[in-house]
Amino acid sequence: MxxxxxxxxxxxxxxxxxxxxxxxxxxxxxxxxxxxxxxxxxxxxxxxxxxxxxxxxxxxxxxxxxxxxxxxxxxxxxxxxxxxxxxxxxxxxxxxxxxxxxxxxxxxxxxxxxxxxxxxxxxxxxxxxxxxxxxxxxxxxxxxxxxxxxxxxxxxxxxxxxxxPVGESALAETLRPVLDVLAEQSEDPRLGDLATAVGMSRYQLIRAVKRATGLTPIAWRNNARVMRARAMLRGGEPITSVAHALGFADQSHFHRVFRAHVATTPGAYIR
The missing domain is CATH 2.60.120.280 (Regulatory protein AraC)
Structure with missing residues (x-):
């Protein structure tokens, strides 16, 4: 066509x-x-x-x-x-x-x-x-x-x-330390600890992240990991290494999360 x-x-x-x-x-x-x-x-x-x-x-x-x-x-x-x-x-x-x-x-x-x-x-x-x-x-x-x-x-x-409409940029800046940890830490962070760091309860943090980003903290974390995975795969890193570096439980877990966000598999993405 x-x-x-x-x-x-x-x-x-x-x-x-x-x-x-x-x-x-x-x-x-x-x-x-x-x-x-x-x-x-x-x-x-x-x-x-x-x-x-x-x-x-x-x-x-x-x-x-x-x-x-x-x-x-x-x-x-x-x-x-x-x-x-x-x-x-x-x-x-x-x-x-x-x-x-x-x-x-x-x-x-x-x-x-x-x-x-x-x-x-x-x-x-x-x-x-x-x-x-x-x-x-x-x-x-x-x-x-x-x-x-x-x-x-x-x-x-x-x-x-x-x-x-755009999100609440001021709130997103307040939550920046939390969002950075969610995006960059390979181990799953404890939401209670993150909430304490910004002076909120666990449930206040969940609602605030949703207002600021449109996603829950866990959804934000998975989305951020998939974006990092795409960059690593484009750079030539093996799928198994990417899954391990980003803290996924195993390659199957990485495959499921990646496919849910990109609508294709990691292998097809770099083929």
Whole structure:
């Protein structure tokens, strides 16, 4: 299929290139596993190719996504997106937000803005063409950046169909020591100890983390470990080593958590 009408792949495909570590991408298949709420540590541009899906963020009601919608998701914003029924095909590119920050052509939403849903055929086409080129094989990186500049410029005239509210940033900063421990400590931390460190009860901490991040402490921890796992796998570390380093009980446990967040296995992610 052409870039403008869908990917046509039979299983999820991932693109990453050590020459361009600031970007990774995926193309989905027609029968997608469902995602649980999660975040990315990168700015995401999602493209809906075929079928309809429901996007859930912080809004009270989910948003229906349709073919040619373009979704902008800043790093750290909790969301999930799952098919309404039948086949659903999408693409997603993930950009290092600091790499985008120094480029004047990058979209403002890449930084501290809300999640945005755009419906614009031209913007969709430009990003789809960039992504198709990635999967075609080695290419000139300067040319890739020029294509990305044109695609982001197209968003400047695209209408915003939906904006999802942002979380409580001040509360998130208060909880930063807790969130860092949850993300970085290999052993499972005791919530009671974390709560005491920020002057809260265990139940106050659970509610506060949910308000600040959109996830419970355990869900936040698993999400953070999966983001670290993706980076380690892209760097060439063996799956068994990644599972051990991140404190998973065993490789099967790592496989289950990774698949719930990425909708594919660690092996397929690096294939």
């Amino acid at each position: 052409s870039a403008a009408t869908g990917t046509g792949v039979r299983s999820p495909e991932f693109w990453h290139d050590p020459r361009f570590p600031q970007l990774e991408s995926r193309r989905s298949c027609r029968q997608n596993s469902c995602y649980r709420p999660h975040t990315h540590d990168r700015f995401a541009v999602g493209l809906i190719d075929e079928g309809t899906s429901e996007f859930a963020g912080r809004s009270a009601s989910p948003v229906r996504l349709e073919p040619r919608d373009v979704i902008l998701i800043p790093a750290g914003h909790v969301h999930s997106c799952n098919p309404v029924s039948g086949d659903w095909v999408y693409q997603m590119m993930l950009f290092d937000p600091e790499w985008l920050r120094v480029r004047a052509w990058a979209h403002d939403a890449a930084f501290d803005g809300a999640i945005q849903v755009h419906r614009d055929s031209d913007a969709y086409r430009l990003f789809a063409e960039v992504n198709a080129a990635l999967f075609e094989g080695p290419r000139d990186l300067d040319g890739l950046e020029r294509s990305l500049r044109r695609a982001f410029a197209g968003l400047g005239t695209a209408s915003v169909r939906h904006e999802d």
